[in-house]
Amino acid sequence: MDIATIIGLISATGLIIAAILQGGDLATFLNIPGLLIVVGGTFASSFVKFSLKDVINSIQVVMKTFIYKMESPDEVIEKMIFFARIAKKDGLIALEGAKKKRLGTGKNKKGGDEFAGKALDYLADGYDEQLIEDLLSKDIRVTAQRHALGQNVFKGMGAAAPAFGMIGTLIGLVQMLANMSEPSSIGPSMAVALLTTLYGALIANVACLPLADKLALRSQQEFETRHIILDAVIGMNRAISPMVLEQSLSLYLAPKAREERAKKRARPKKGAKK
Numbered sequence: 548m549d550i551a552t553i554i555g556l557i558s559a560t561g562l563i564i565a566a567i568l569q570g571g572d573l574a575t576f577l578n579i580p581g582l583l584i585v586v587g588g589t590f591a592s593s594f595v596k597f598s599l600k601d602v603i604n605s606i607q608v609v610m611k612t613f614i615y616k617m618e619s620p621d622e623v624i625e626k627m628i629f630f631a632r633i634a635k636k637d638g639l640i641a642l643e644g645a646k647k648k649r650l651g652t653g654k655n656k657k658g659g660d661e662f663a664g665k666a667l668d669y670l671a672d673g674y675d676e677q678l679i680e681d682l683l684s685k686d687i688r689v690t691a692q693r694h695a696l697g698q699n700v701f702k703g704m705g706a707a708a709p710a711f712g713m714i715g716t717l718i719g720l721v722q723m724l725a726n727m728s729e730p731s732s733i734g735p736s737m738a739v740a741l742l743t744t745l746y747g748a749l750i751a752n753v754a755c756l757p758l759a760d761k762l763a764l765r766s767q768q769e770f771e772t773r774h775i776i777l778d779a780v781i782g783m784n785r786a787i788s789p790m791v792l793e794q795s796l797s798l799y800l801a802p803k804a805r806e807e808r809a810k811k812r813a814r815p816k817k818g819a820k821k
Contacts, residue, residue: 549613552761559753581715581743583597585750588711590702595697596703596705605700609758615766620775623663623807624796626650627779630667631789639783643671662686662773666780676784683777687770694766698759705755716740775799 567576593602620707633645641762646667650660665686669679719740723733766779775796784793797805 549616549761552613552758555757556753563749563753575738576742576745578739580744581739581746583652584715584718585708585711585743585746588714589707589750589755592707592711593685593700593728597700601696602700605697608694609701609762612765613766614760617765618772619798619805620771623772623775624793624799624808626663627776627796628789628793631779631783631787631792634670635782635786635789639670639673641671642667642783646671663776664689670780670784679778679784680781683773683780687773687777690773691766691770694762694769695759698762698766700796701759701762705751705759708750708755709744709747712744715743715746719743726786771799 550663564573565766567573590602596707599603621810629649630642630645633641646664666679666683669682672752674682719736723740726736727733779796787795797808800808
C-alpha cells in the first residue's frame with residue numbers, strides 16, 4: 548500500500564479543516580449547489596474530453612496506486628539475478644518451476660511480477676530473442692500509453708475544476724447583484740458565491756493534479772522496472788554470466804545505491820568460513 552499518498556491526502560484535508568475551524572463553523576463552508584456545479588461540471592467536462600471507459604479506467608488505475616507496492620530497482624535486479632543463476636545451472640526450461648516459487652501470486656503479487664512471468668515464459672518456451680524483445684517492448688509501449696491517458700484524464704480534471712469553480716462564482720454574483728435591494732443579504736451571498744472557487748481550487752490541487760503526478764511517477768518507475776526485466780531476459784537468453792549480468796543491470800541504479808549493493812554483495816554470509 549502506498550502510505551505516502553494516503554498521508555498526503557489526509558494531511559492536506561486535515562490542515563484545511565483545521566484552518567476552517569479556527570475561524571468559524573464547518574457548516575459555513577458547505578454549499579451543496581456549489582459542490583454540484585464543481586464536481587458535476589468536472590466529471591461532465593471529462594466525459595466530453597475522454598470516453599466513459601477511459602475515465603472509469605483512470606479512476607481504477609489511481610485506486611491501484613493505493614494498493615499495489617512497487618518494487619525498487621534493486622529488488623527487481625536481485626530477483627532477475629536469481630533466475631539467471633537458475634538458467635545458467637539448469638537451463639532455460641527450469642525457469643518455469645522457479646517462476647512459480649519466486650514470483651508472487653494473488654494478494655502477494657507485486658507490480659512487475661506479471662510482466663516478469665511473461666518474460667520468463669517466453670524464455671522457457673524457447674522463443675527467438677528478437678521475438679521476445681519485440682513482444683516485451685510492445686508491452687512496455689502499450690502500458691506507457693495507457694498510463695499517459697490516465698494522467699491526462701486527471702490533468703484535465705485538475706484544469707476543469709477551477710474553471711467550474713469560477714463559473715459557480717459568476718452565477719452566485721449574478722444572483723447577488725439581482726437582489727441588491729436587500730443590502731443585508733450581500734455579505735452572505737458573496738460568501739456562498741466564493742465557495743465554488745474554493746471547491747474548484749481544492750479539488751484540483753489536493754486531489755486531481757497530485758494524483759496525476761503520482762501516476763506519472765508510478766509510470767516512470769514501472770517503465771524502469773520493465774526495462775530491467777527486458778535486459779535481464781535478453782542476457783539470460785544469450786547465456787551471459789549472472790555476475791556480468793548483475794553488473795550490467797546495476798547501471799540502472801543511482802551511484803550511491805550501486806555502491807551499497809556492491810558492499811552488500813562483498814559482505815561475507817553468516818556461517819561462511821573466514
